[in-house]
Amino acid sequence: xxxxxxxxxxxxxxxxxxxxxxxxxxxxxxxxxxxxxxxxxxxxxxxxxxxxxxxxxxxxxxxxxxxxxxxxxxxxxxxxxxxxxxxxxxxxxxxxxxxxxxxxxxxxxxxxxxxxxxxxxxxxxxxxxxxxxxxxxxxxxxxxxxxxxxxxxxxxxxxxxxxxxxxxxxxxxxxxxxxxxxxxxxxxxxxxxxxxxxxxxxxxxxxxxxxxxxxxxxxxxxxxxxxxxxxxxxxxxxxxxxxxxxxxxxxxxxxxxxxxxxxxxxxxxxxxxxxxxxxxxxxxxxxxxxxxxxxxxxxxxxxxxxxxxxxxxxxxxxxxxxxxxxxxxxxxxxxxxxxxxxxxxxxxxxxxxxxxxxxxxxxxxxxxxxxxxxxxxxxxxxxxxx
Numbered sequence: 001x002x003x004x005x006x007x008x009x010x011x012x013x014x015x016x017x018x019x020x021x022x023x024x025x026x027x028x029x030x031x032x033x034x035x036x037x038x039x040x041x042x043x044x045x046x047x048x049x050x051x052x053x054x055x056x057x058x059x060x061x062x063x064x065x066x067x068x069x070x071x072x073x074x075x076x077x078x079x080x081x082x083x084x085x086x087x088x089x090x091x092x093x094x095x096x097x098x099x100x101x102x103x104x105x106x107x108x109x110x111x112x113x114x115x116x117x118x119x120x121x122x123x124x125x126x127x128x129x130x131x132x133x134x135x136x137x138x139x140x141x142x143x144x145x146x147x148x149x150x151x152x153x154x155x156x157x158x159x160x161x162x163x164x165x166x167x168x169x170x171x172x173x174x175x176x177x178x179x180x181x182x183x184x185x186x187x188x189x190x191x192x193x194x195x196x197x198x199x200x201x202x203x204x205x206x207x208x209x210x211x212x213x214x215x216x217x218x219x220x221x222x223x224x225x226x227x228x229x230x231x232x233x234x235x236x237x238x239x240x241x242x243x244x245x246x247x248x249x250x251x252x253x254x255x256x257x258x259x260x261x262x263x264x265x266x267x268x269x270x271x272x273x274x275x276x277x278x279x280x281x282x283x284x285x286x287x288x289x290x291x292x293x294x295x296x297x298x299x300x301x302x303x304x305x306x307x308x309x310x311x312x313x314x315x316x317x318x319x320x321x322x323x324x325x326x327x328x329x330x331x332x333x334x335x336x337x338x339x340x341x342x343x344x345x346x347x348x349x350x351x352x353x354x355x356x357x358x359x360x361x362x363x364x365x366x367x368x369x370x371x372x373x374x375x376x377x378x379x380x381x382x383x384x385x386x
Contacts, residue, residue: 011055012062019046027068032232039069040078047082053093057101064102070232071265074189076102080109090114091135099144100278103264107141108182111148115156125156130171138298140278146175150182154190161187165215172283173324173357174292180215184222192226199244202227206250214353220250224257233262284313292324297367309334309374317367320345323360327351330358330374337371338364 016023022045026038046056056079060072069075083093083106093110111132118125126132133145153164161183168179188205195201206219224242231237235258242254282299284291293299295315302313309330315321315338327350336346343362352359360372 010058010062011052012058015046015050015055015059016062023063023068032070033230036070036074036229039063039075043075044078044082047079048086053079053083053106054097057097057106060102071229072102073105073265074229076105077109077112080106080111081113084110084113084117088114088117090132094136094141094145097141099139099141104144104147107144108148108151108186111145111152112155112186113152115152119156119158125153125167129153129167130175138280138282140280143178143279143281146171146178146281147182150179150184151186152182153179154183154186165211172290172292173326173352173355174281174294175283175290177214177218178281180218181222184215184218185225188219188222188226189229192223192230197227197230197241202241202244203246206245206247208247208250216250217253220245220253221257221260224254224259225261227254228258228261228265233265235259235262289326289329291326294322295319297321311370311372313370315364315367315370318364320363321361321370324352325358325360327356327358330372334360334372334374336360336362338362339366339368340371341365 019042022042026035026042029035029038043056043060046059047053050056057072057076060069060075060079063069064072080093084090087093090110094107097106099107114132115125129149132149133142136142136145150164150168153167157163164183164187165180168176168183171179191201191205202223205223206216208216211219223245224238227238227241228235231241238258239255242251242258245251245254277296279294279296280298282293282295284293284299284302284304286304291304291311296319297315297317300314300316304311306329334348336343336348343364346362347360349359351357364370
């Protein structure tokens with residue numbers, strides 16, 4: 001009860017009262033891009049003045065829910081920037097934070113500032129950049145951190161898009177996807193912010209002849225994502241800018257990125273995802289390669305015996321599992337069981353996104369032990385048993 005609470009008001013309410021004039025000054029700005037800039041500078045001020053970055057994020061969410069700001073994702077970038085400036089250590093700024101808040105914007109801001117400082121100090125990009133997020137493996141925040149690496153690489157390399165993408169490509173299959181998404185999101189935002197939204201600018205951001213298939217797709221989708229922020233997440237207002245793109249494939253990807261961004265934004269405002277139901281990216285590191293695993297369930301006791309192409313691990317809840325395995329290390333003729341049962345929604349696909357990657361996805365009936373093995377090995381095992 002409030003009567004028994006030493007501090008009965010929420011942090012967001014306290015900060016809104018304290019900074020009411022600043023909020024009002026931004027809210028009356030007519031231009032959406034200028035209003036967005038005003039709020040970004042405002043939240044940088046709040047993060048600078050207040051000790052708890054979480055409180056600043058709570059305020060941004062509150063203002064987003066009442067429509068004072070369009071979406072808190074990009075303004076939370078600024079909170080992350082200031083947090084790193086005050087405490088220049090990536091992981092200490094991320095541990096304990098909820099990566100689902102403002103859909104990871106705070107994480108992106110922290111990583112961007114980390115790489116920005118390296119570039120400002122004329123330092124060489126660290127060779128172990130792909131290990132920065134490793135302390136978060138096993139949590140849902142790991143995905144947000146790897147995605148944030150992409151944002152950070154663009155802050156380091158600037159307009160040299162290929163250098164950012166090449167470092168993403170050095171990572172594992174799913175790490176690369178997350179990293180490239182971050183690169184393209186930051187890159188498209190930089191271009192549209194500096195050059196403005198016009199037919200020539202929107203058409204030239206993504207060059208299909210200079211990008212591979214995945215990179216071109218993510219670039220085009222990120223243009224749609226960025227356009228939604230520039231137009232208050234108004235689908236109709238943003239669609240006309242995607243129509244500027246003459247390349248039909250690029251135009252379709254732009255519209256899809258726009259649609260997904262608006263749907264994701266609305267879904268988040270209704271019910272933010274909590275740690276127990278968020279997907280966790282849990283890569284398993286072998287000596288020669290990495291097996292990427294995505295699941296809300298916790299993966300443990302992972303073991304692979306390459307000689308007989310067998311994989312086993314435990315899952316703590318009956319939630320979906322998606323695995324990406326280098327095709328050379330597993331046969332396409334395999335059997336997947338969970339507690340000796342064939343799981344639901346089992347799918348096995350080769351050459352994912354044109355890469356030599358096999359994807360295995362399924363939903364178990366219960367928590368327990370997953371067993372993946374090749375059919376030839378099983379047939380021999382059955383013969384020996386008989």
